Amino acid sequence: MAMMILMLLLFLQSLTSSIKATTAKTNRGVSFSYPHFQRLDVKQSIEETKLNLTREIERKEPNGKLRLVHRDKMMSLHHRDHHDHEQRFSDRMKRDVKRVASLTGQLRYEAEAFGSDVVSGMEEGSGEYFTRIGVGSPPRSQNVVIDSGSDVIWLQCQPCHQCYHQSGPVFNPADSASFTGVSCSSAVCNRLENAYAGCSQEGRCHYQVSYGDGSYTKGTLALETLTIGGTTIQNVAIGCGHKNQGMFVGAGGLLGLGGGSMSFVGQLGGQTGGAFIYCLVSRGTGSSGSLEFGRESMPVGASWVPLVHNLRAPSFYYVGLSGLGVGALQVPISENVFSLTEQGEGGVVMDTGTAVTRLPAAAYNAFRDAFIAQTTNLPRASGASIFDTCYNLNGFVSVRVPTVSFYFTGGPILTLPARNFLIPIDNVGTFCFAFAPSPSRLSILGNIQQEGIQISVDAASGFVGFGPDVC
Known part of the structure; x- marks a missing residue:
C-alpha cells in the first residue's frame, strides 16, 4: 500500500510539473x-461573409495610429454590384496567384510613435489592406494600400492620362505648396534602382513599377509632405503616377513598407529605427486594426x-x-x-x-x-x-x-x-x-x-x- 501511495504521489508531481511547463510556454506570448x-x-463566419460593409471609412483618429482598411471594403462602398462572395473569392485568389508568381520571379535574379488604423474587407475578394494618410500642404486625404513587399511610395496624380477608379479625388500637385519635382541628377533619383525609368526632356526623374497581377504605375518622382496620424513628415520621396492601371480599386496609391531605402520605413531611417507594428484586423468584422511607426516600447x-x-x-x-x-x-x-x-x-x-x-x-x-x-x-x-x-x-x-x-x-x-x-x-x-x-x-x-x-x-x-x- 505504501508503495502504491508513493507511486501515485510521483505521478501527481510529474503531472503538475507538466502543467506548469505548458503554462510557462503559453505565457511567453503566442x-x-x-x-x-x-x-x-461556423455560423459566425458565414454570417460575416454576408455582411455588406458599408460603414464610412473616413473618420477622425487619435494621433499615434494609422487606420488600415481592407481594400474589399472600398470596393463594397463603390461597387455595390460586387455582392457575390464566391465570385469575389475567386477573383481574389486569381490576383493572389499572380502576386506569388511575381514574388518568386523577383527572387530569381528618432521621433515619437505615430500611425493609423487598419480595417479588413475580404467581402469583395481582395488581398490588400488600406490606410488613410494626408498628402501635401495643406494635406489631402488619400487611401493607400500598405505593402511590406514593395519599396516605392506612389499616388495617382493629375494630370491623369490613364487612371483606375479610386475613392475620392485624384491628388493634384498644383494644390500643394510642398510638392517639389526631383531632377535626374538628384541622389534621390539614383536610389530608385529597379523602379527607375529614365528622364523627361525637362530633366525630371521618371519611375515605373510593375506588379505581379499586371498592375503598374508610371510617372515622375517628387518630394512631398505626408501627414500620418497627426504627425507630419517632410520631403518624402513619392511617385506621382500619371499612367496607372490595375487592381487597386478604391486606393489612391501604395505605401511601400519593404526593407529598401525608398520605402516609407527606409526613408524614415533613424527617426524610427526601422521599426513598425501592424495588426491586420480579422476579415468580416467592422473594427479596425492598426499601423504604428517608431514605438519605443515593444509589446511585453x-x-x-x-x-x-x-x-x-x-x-x-x-x-x-x-x-x-x-x-x-x-x-x-x-x-x-x-x-x-x-x-x-x-x-x-x-x-x-x-x-x-x-x-x-x-x-x-x-x-x-x-x-x-x-x-x-x-x-x-x-x-x-x-x-x-x-x-x-x-x-x-x-x-x-x-x-x-x-x-x-x-x-x-x-x-x-x-x-x-x-x-x-x-x-x-x-x-x-x-x-x-x-x-x-x-x-x-x-x-x-x-x-x-x-x-x-x-x-x-x-x-x-x-x-x-x-x-
Whole structure:
C-alpha cells in the first residue's frame, strides 16, 4: 500500500510539473502547445461573409495610429454590384496567384510613435489592406494600400492620362505648396534602382513599377509632405503616377513598407529605427486594426523571431521557419525545406500583400495530409480555386478542429486562430484549408494567417515579434 501511495504521489508531481511547463510556454506570448484542438465558429463566419460593409471609412483618429482598411471594403462602398462572395473569392485568389508568381520571379535574379488604423474587407475578394494618410500642404486625404513587399511610395496624380477608379479625388500637385519635382541628377533619383525609368526632356526623374497581377504605375518622382496620424513628415520621396492601371480599386496609391531605402520605413531611417507594428484586423468584422511607426516600447510577452537577410532580395522580410504543427504533432518535414540557400533561393517571406500562405510542395502535401488525418469527422467538399482541401460545414454552428502552428527557428511557436486557416469561400458553408503549394522553393506567410495578431518588425535590431496583443 505504501508503495502504491508513493507511486501515485510521483505521478501527481510529474503531472503538475507538466502543467506548469505548458503554462510557462503559453505565457511567453503566442507560443502554444496546448490545447491541441479548438472550436471554429461556423455560423459566425458565414454570417460575416454576408455582411455588406458599408460603414464610412473616413473618420477622425487619435494621433499615434494609422487606420488600415481592407481594400474589399472600398470596393463594397463603390461597387455595390460586387455582392457575390464566391465570385469575389475567386477573383481574389486569381490576383493572389499572380502576386506569388511575381514574388518568386523577383527572387530569381528618432521621433515619437505615430500611425493609423487598419480595417479588413475580404467581402469583395481582395488581398490588400488600406490606410488613410494626408498628402501635401495643406494635406489631402488619400487611401493607400500598405505593402511590406514593395519599396516605392506612389499616388495617382493629375494630370491623369490613364487612371483606375479610386475613392475620392485624384491628388493634384498644383494644390500643394510642398510638392517639389526631383531632377535626374538628384541622389534621390539614383536610389530608385529597379523602379527607375529614365528622364523627361525637362530633366525630371521618371519611375515605373510593375506588379505581379499586371498592375503598374508610371510617372515622375517628387518630394512631398505626408501627414500620418497627426504627425507630419517632410520631403518624402513619392511617385506621382500619371499612367496607372490595375487592381487597386478604391486606393489612391501604395505605401511601400519593404526593407529598401525608398520605402516609407527606409526613408524614415533613424527617426524610427526601422521599426513598425501592424495588426491586420480579422476579415468580416467592422473594427479596425492598426499601423504604428517608431514605438519605443515593444509589446511585453511577444515571441521574437530573427529576421533573415537575403542579399538578393533586401526589401523582403525573411524569417526562419523550422517546421509546422497540426494538433499535438509536429509534421515530419525537413527543416531544409524552409531554408534560405547561399544563392538566395528558398526561405520564408512575410508579406502583407499576399493573402494565402504558400509552402513548397513537399511541405504543403505533408501539412495538408496531417490536417486531413485529424479532421475525418468533418464532411468533405470539392476543392475550389487554389484550394484542394475543403469541407461542407453547412448546418453546423461550430466544429472542433486541430490547432495549426508555425515552429520558428529558435523555439517560438505561433498557433493560429481557427478562422486563420479554415476560411469560408461562399456564403453557404464551404470552408477551405487556407494554404497552397508554392510554385518554387519560396514560402510566403500571407495576410490571412497574420490576421488578428499584433506583429512588430524591427529591421534595425533584426527581429520580428508576434503577439500577444490582438486587434
